[in-house]
Amino acid sequence: MTSDRRVWLYDCTLRDGQQMQGIDWGVTDKQDIARALDAFGIDYVEGGWPGANPTDDAFFAAAPTLKRARLTAFGMTRRIGRSAADDPGLAAIVGARTPVVTLVGKTWDFHAEVALGVSLDENLAMIRDSVAEARRRAEEVVFDAEHFFDGYAANRDYALRCITAAHEAGARWVVLCDTNGGTMPDRIAEVVGEVARRIPGGQLGIHCHNDTEQGVANTLAAVRAGARQVQGTLNGIGERCGNANLVSIIANLMLKMDMQTGIAPDGLRGLTRLSRMLDERLNRAPARGAAYVGESAFAHKGGLHVSAVEKDPRSYEHVPPEAVGNRRVIVVSDQAGRSNILARLREVGIDLDPEDRRVRRLLDEVKAREFAGYAYDGAEASFELLARRMLGQVPEFFHLETFRTLVERTAPANGAGGGEPVALAEATVKLVVKGERRLTVAEGNGPVNALDAALRSALQPFYPELADLHLIDYKVRILTPQDATAATTRVMIESEDGQGTRWSTVGVSGNIIEASFAALADAYVWKLLRDGAQAGGAQPGGAGA
Ligand SMILES: [Zn+2]
Known part of the structure; x- marks a missing residue:
């Protein structure tokens, strides 16, 4: 019928x-x-x-x-x-x-x-x-x-x-x-x-x-x-x-x-996933502004909008985002007001009094960093670390002394005419963790891969929590293309652990390796913090300091 x-x-x-x-x-x-x-x-x-x-x-x-x-x-x-x-x-x-x-x-x-x-x-x-x-x-x-x-x-x-x-x-x-x-x-x-x-x-x-x-x-x-x-x-x-x-x-x-x-009415919740699946097949970024399913379709940025949406989402949403499987996004941005920051903090489990002076300081810090090229819209974990560091809630799980990466392009393995030339990367990391000084070297198919391996081999004996962490996405964006190879680089990293938790971190620098290191380090620290890992002694011989 x-x-x-x-x-x-x-x-x-x-x-x-x-x-x-x-x-x-x-x-x-x-x-x-x-x-x-x-x-x-x-x-x-x-x-x-x-x-x-x-x-x-x-x-x-x-x-x-x-x-x-x-x-x-x-x-x-x-x-x-x-x-x-x-x-x-x-x-x-x-x-x-x-x-x-x-x-x-x-x-x-x-x-x-x-x-x-x-x-x-x-x-x-x-x-x-x-x-x-x-x-x-x-x-x-x-x-x-x-x-x-x-x-x-x-x-x-x-x-x-x-x-x-x-x-x-x-x-x-x-x-x-x-x-x-x-x-x-x-x-x-x-x-x-x-x-x-x-x-x-x-x-x-x-x-x-x-x-x-x-x-x-x-x-x-x-x-x-x-x-x-x-x-x-x-x-x-x-x-x-x-x-x-x-x-x-x-x-x-x-x-x-x-x-x-x-x-079925609740089957409509699969709409956003269906739309994104197609973009995945096309190997293209989904249109942010797409009606119903775009990432910005339920994103709120203006300070006034955010405070109204916090009171009742219907003030600036024509349908609930869940109805089509999308989600509400509170954007922290250059124009962000106090209420954005508070809402974002609440999302990561930090409750601050609106009158707390640290809210203003955090807001200024976010603005300054966004001006320098950071983007916290897609890097919630780095945002949370920034906020918690300011509140003194992030222990120093390790202290980096130096790192070095090296890329070498070798001649073909079996002489002229045979085989392809090989590019190999090697990274050395020196750091202090739980009072011990560690020096590790690792190889990789690229410098970031080698750096990740060296960092991991230095930390994992002290933090077994890191064993199931892996990187699932690594994106590089050149921010001032007019400077060509001298431009500022933003690196966004998405990580996942054995329980299927995903988090994103960001690093910005004039040097792509440095930007990558910052994003990597944030990814590790966020995981350690979330798992309640025991830090301690980020100074050599740091006897329980
Ligand atoms: Zn047609």
């Missing part, structure tokens, strides 16, 4: 989304994305175009087993002058043996005659025959009416005859496509409303592009006018300005329009 408020979600990330410049997914990427879409509750997953490229063929040959989503194979209607039954293109599409087949056809008279060079009658026959043939071979057929809104404006009668032909030939869905992305929301609503008088809204879909930044608005307008299938891509990836962003569409349908999808 489906209610009139049920909207079917159709994802085109793996086909239309993949048209975006710079995307080159392999079969495994596509399989993993399809599984993630299925697990999240998407109804239709368009896998690609069989016969169009080797990756898509390999994908369909080893199609992932989906639990509830229906996999669809995309392609074009039959060629001019062939019968649908022996058209090689169509054979490849139905040959993928997916439960659903999606066929795209021309519905704009200008496009049929000029781009395809076909008579209007033959184009109608191509639609009718192809849909009927696909219907014989697959459980369900979706007809994508290409350039429908332009066609409707140019020759309304012909555009309607095209989709009626598909509908009558057995298409479960007729999807109206704003292929060039130039239509505005009021026009979309008007046309969909008119079409819905001939083909029921429960069989109408919408496919929008974002060329006027209204892909999402256009999609929602079509739903309001009766369409019940929405097509889009994760994070709106796609050719030119992209497709309609399915992530925002889903959140809006469920949180703003009271529509039902295949996603």
Whole structure:
């Protein structure tokens, strides 16, 4: 039983989304994305175009087993002058043996005659025959009416005859496509409303592009006018300005329009993770300002905003961040007020009186350090250490005397013409820990790796807590690029321990090794502090001093 408020979600990330410049997914990427879409509750997953490229063929040959989503194979209607039954293109599409087949056809008279060079009658026959043939071979057929809104404006009668032909030939869905992305929301609503008088809204879909930044608005307008299938891509990836962003569409349908999808209400909490998963596959940083799922979507920076959000989040949040699996972020920044600092301190478990003079001192210190290039937004552990050091709560777990790193590029191992030259790094660390002076040397594949190894071998005998610590991310950012190789460098390190706790630290210096050391040392100290490690004697022979 489906209610009139049920909207079917159709994802085109793996086909239309993949048209975006710079995307080159392999079969495994596509399989993993399809599984993630299925697990999240998407109804239709368009896998690609069989016969169009080797990756898509390999994908369909080893199609992932989906639990509830229906996999669809995309392609074009039959060629001019062939019968649908022996058209090689169509054979490849139905040959993928997916439960659903999606066929795209021309519905704009200008496009049929000029781009395809076909008579209007033959184009109608191509639609009718192809849909009927696909219907014989697959459980369900979706007809994508290409350039429908332009066609409707140019020759309304012909555009309607095209989709009626598909509908009558057995298409479960007729999807109206704003292929060039130039239509505005009021026009979309008007046309969909008119079409819905001939083909029921429960069989109408919408496919929008974002060329006027209204892909999402256009999609929602079509739903309001009766369409019940929405097509889009994760994070709106796609050719030119992209497709309609399915992530925002889903959140809006469920949180703003009271529509039902295949996603349970609490399943929406997986939305942020789904969106980030895609960026991971694209090897790019997620857009901070993305609606609902961006890191800044619920970030509060202005002092006034922060104090209001602390009283009641609804003062500056349109929905609770948890609803979409995102989180509230209180940003400490250059413009930070007293309330930001207090809120941040509370987040790391430090309760200070607002009138405490140390709050002001900490604020000044944060400002000065941010001016020098530190960024505490993504380095909570370093922020906590800064605050606790000022409060005298961080013991000196060790005292560094010196460190030295050395990078050597050796000649190929087996002489001229054989093997690659090897770059090796070595680090020496001298420090005092629990009253003992330690000198350690370690090798690594780079200077930071060697330094980490030397530091660890010096400390671990005294602090077994460090055994399960490992670095999971190391990011370098050049802050004053105009100075080229003499620029200031910021290093951010993310660490994890055996219990799955993660924390981030930051170091800034004109020297990348020094910046890395600072971030590394903070990572170690934060872990020792959190585990309640016993410090003591950071001076040589420090007899219980
Ligand atoms: Zn498209």
